[in-house]
Amino acid sequence: MTSLLLILSLAVPASCQGVDEARGKYDAGDFNGAATLYAKALERSPRDPVLHYDLGNALFKAGHLGQAIASYQRAFDIRPRDPDIRYNLGFALKRAGEELRPEGTPPALFALFTLLSERELAGLQWLLCWLALSLGCVYVLKPARREDLFSPVVVAAALWAATGLWWGSRWLLEPDERGVIVKPTAELRSGPGHNFGVSFTAPEGRRVQILSESAGWLEIGIPKEGAKGWLAADAVEKI
Amino acid sequence: MRAALTALLLWLPGSCWAQVTISAEVDKTDVALNDQIVLAVTVTGPQTSLPEPEIPSLPNFSIYSSGRNQNITFVNGSVSSSIIFTYVLEPRFVGKGVIPPIAVVYQGHRAQTSPIEIQVGRPGASAPTPTQQAPGPARANPIPAAPPQRAPAAAAPQPPPRERKAVVAGAPVFVQAVADKKTAFVNEQVTLTVRFYTSVNLLGNPQYIAPKTDGFLAEDLPPERHGNTVISNRTYYFSEIKTALFPAQAGRLGVGPATVRVQIQQNVNVDPFATDFFEKFFSQGLVSAVTRDLVSEPLSIAAQALPEADKPKDFSGAVGRFSIAAAVDRSSVKVGDAVGLTVTVGGVGNLKAIGDPRMPELPSWRVYDTVTSLNLEKKDDKVQGSKVFKTVLVPRVSGDLQVPAIGFSYFDPEKRAYVRAESLPLAVKVAPSPGAPAVPAGAPPAGAAPQGVTAVSQDIRYLKGAVSRPFSQLLEAVAGAGPVNAAPIFAFAFCLGLAQYRKAGSSDPAGARLRGAAKAAMGRIEESLKSGKPGKAAALMSDALTGYLADKLGQSASGLTLRRALELLGARRPPVDAALLEGVRELWSELDMRRFAPGAAGAGAKVAQALRGLIAQLEEELER
Secondary structure, eight states, X not given: OHHHHHHHHHHHHHTTTTHHHHHXXXXXXXXXXXXXXXXXXXXXXXXXXXXXXXXXXHHHHTTOHHHHXXXXXXXXXHOTTOHHHHHHHHHHHHHTTOOSSOTTOOHHHHHHHTSSOHHHHHHHHHHHHHHHHHHHHHHHHOGGGHHHHHHHHHHHHHHHHHHHHHHHHHHHHSOSSXXXXXXXXXXXXXXXXXXXXXXXXXXXXXXXXXXXXXXXXXXXXXXXXXXXXXXXXXXEEEO | OHHHHHHHHSOOOOOOGGGOEEEEEESOSEEETTOOEEEEEEEEESSSOOOOOBOOOOTTEEXXXXXXXXXXXEETTEEEEEEEEEEEEEEOSSEEEEEOOOEEEETTEEEEOOOEEEEEEOTTOOOOOOOEEOOOSOOOOSSOSSXXXXXXXXXXXXXXXXXXXEOOTTSSEEEEEEESOSEEETTOXXXXXXXXXXXXXXXXXXXXXXXOOTTEEEEEOOOOEEEEXXXXXXXXXXXXXXXXXXXXXXXXXXXXXXXXXXXXEEEOOOOTTOSOHHHHHHTTTOEEEEEEEEEOOOEEEEEEOOOOTTOOTTOOSOBEEEEEEEEESOSEEETTOOEEEEEEEEEEEOGGGOOOOOOOOOTTEEEOOOEEEEEEEEETTEEEEEEEEEEEEEESSXXXXXXXXXXXXXXXXXXXXXXXXXXXXEEEEEEOOOOSOOOOXXXXXXXXXXXXXXXXXXXXXXXXXXXXXXXXXXXXXHHTTGXXXXXXXXXXXXXHHHHHHHHHHHHOHHHHHHHTHHHHHHHHHHHHHHHOOHHHHHHHHHHHHHHHHHHHHTOOTTTOOHHHHHHHHHHSSSOOOHHHHHHHHHHHHHHHXXXXXXXXXXXXXXXXXXXXXXXXXXXXXXXX
């Protein structure tokens, strides 16, 4: 276990290659240059939330609101409890007319619900599964120790069940495929092509569900407004 | 005649110096060292030209002028005005400070305010108190609620009942009123021209009574014009008065008749056949004066409402043509220094009716109240001029700050559309403040009182450094393990099966003994081979065979003999093969011999192999 943690912690500095240069460009005001370097660093460490966050900052400062929100969202998906990631994503979403916390959701509940990423929840659920079933095995095979093991087995099983429900609800609520509109005032059409009329428009930075894809066009859903339409694929960055 | 009419129509200013007064007030008397006080000095008098106050030395304060606002009122020919001079004071020291009397001197006369005491506290320790006014002889409203308007015609003294009728052109004297347009937008200027024509000598001075203009805001358009003109081959002398009318509401609005009261010369009617000689004698060549009220025809103006379509959000009612300009009095200051921002809206239109331009968000500045002054010009029969909005800005932070463009929306009646004018953005370099001002000896030190957190601007947070997240990565690694995560489920299932098996064994000991006989025997054989002593090995192998047969036959191993074992095997149904029984007999005997006979070689691998084969054959035979 110790060696595993050591290996995992040693893996972090590897993702810092080129980051210093990107930070220098950011500080100098070359936000597009910084974004390019951050994007290259992400190719080496695609699951580094800090790189996604920094890339979001560079894109935001460069004026690419939609791409910035996509990067912040990726960082948030990996490390949702980070206060800086949460703040910047919320800040950028406000520019796009959206709120990070769904309307009517108590802040404490939202903070708790998004405390762990979906992947972390899955891992925690499996760890608790291991723990509960291991204790269960001992409980089954050692009848003499059942009295001592009963409470730990029940607690472990309850934690496993709760985490499983939490993970399951997150999995159910999160759409299968998400994206962010990256073109200013995107026009959503009633079908996959320019020959279909414009049904409505959506601002840059709005998070959308991707429902289907057809010949370079994406079928988009915006649950808040109950809107649905087709958008050219290059107008949406998938998350 | 001309001089007389002019004298009537001119507003004659009074010359009563004794009515000039001065008062002063501050917005608060309890102030923190880093705060500011707004001092308003009001000079009031019965003339338009008022002297400026003499601001005394104020060693305890830094003082900045923040502009002036003049309010002029004309009522029935008398004028009164007041000027509010506004200053911003910044305390320099903690403790009690005094604003000495502020005086105004005019023509050798002096008036002054009473001193005002200011309590200066440490930053963050002051509590604002209600406005206190220094006692003074008189006080004008420091910020007029509405611009001064000419007294309405309805308030004019009503003339005594006389002949009132409109006299048509061509009569010896008559009055004519015309408007330059019959339709106008709300707040658009309509010019009303009233002309008085006379072709006869008048006795006394004519009096002009302005028409009723209910529903309009009226502005005089001086000067009066005079001249001669010929109408229907008759030469008239005329006087002309113009008034700008601004419809205050939509609908059909009426302009009442303008009235000029004149005294006309009229010969005395004398009866030439009168018997009274003296009457006839003294009335020769006498004339009498007849007073007549000459009135014009009333007018009607259709006032249109301003269009609602495309009306800007910041539209405040300005109609005409305007421009906006902004300027700061200093472009390089330190944090906490005052910067005067002057916004000037100028143009043609009813400037009195326009509201303050909407200031943009200035989070980096502390913005004080706006002081407004109005400069009206009446040129070319148009009301025009400028309205000046002065504000004091105090930078909260250092850096290259900017006052963004300030917009002003108005309705252009010629274009029949709303227009937005914008000032240019202004740049101000703000240097960091060197620190709090020095504290005089004896005064309590101005300690660093805790300051509240003030949001200056909003932006995203800065880049993050690399973070170590071993727990997250561990969880993610577990989540990514895939099918491995199913192992505990299978393990648990196996444990359940095993437990069930054990449970079944404990509930049927005979069956368990029967099923475990071969395994136990094999174990003993393996043990015998590992013992390394032939005698002991032979004993263990003999025990293996005896134990196996006892387990299979449900007998005690210690009491089982060869004979009894063969009987029981032979009694089984189906019967055990005779050759196999013979094999049992031979091996049993051989093991006994190897075990007990003196000098025996003991049992080895060969015997073990034979014993395994025999047990295997018995297993098959007994399973049938």
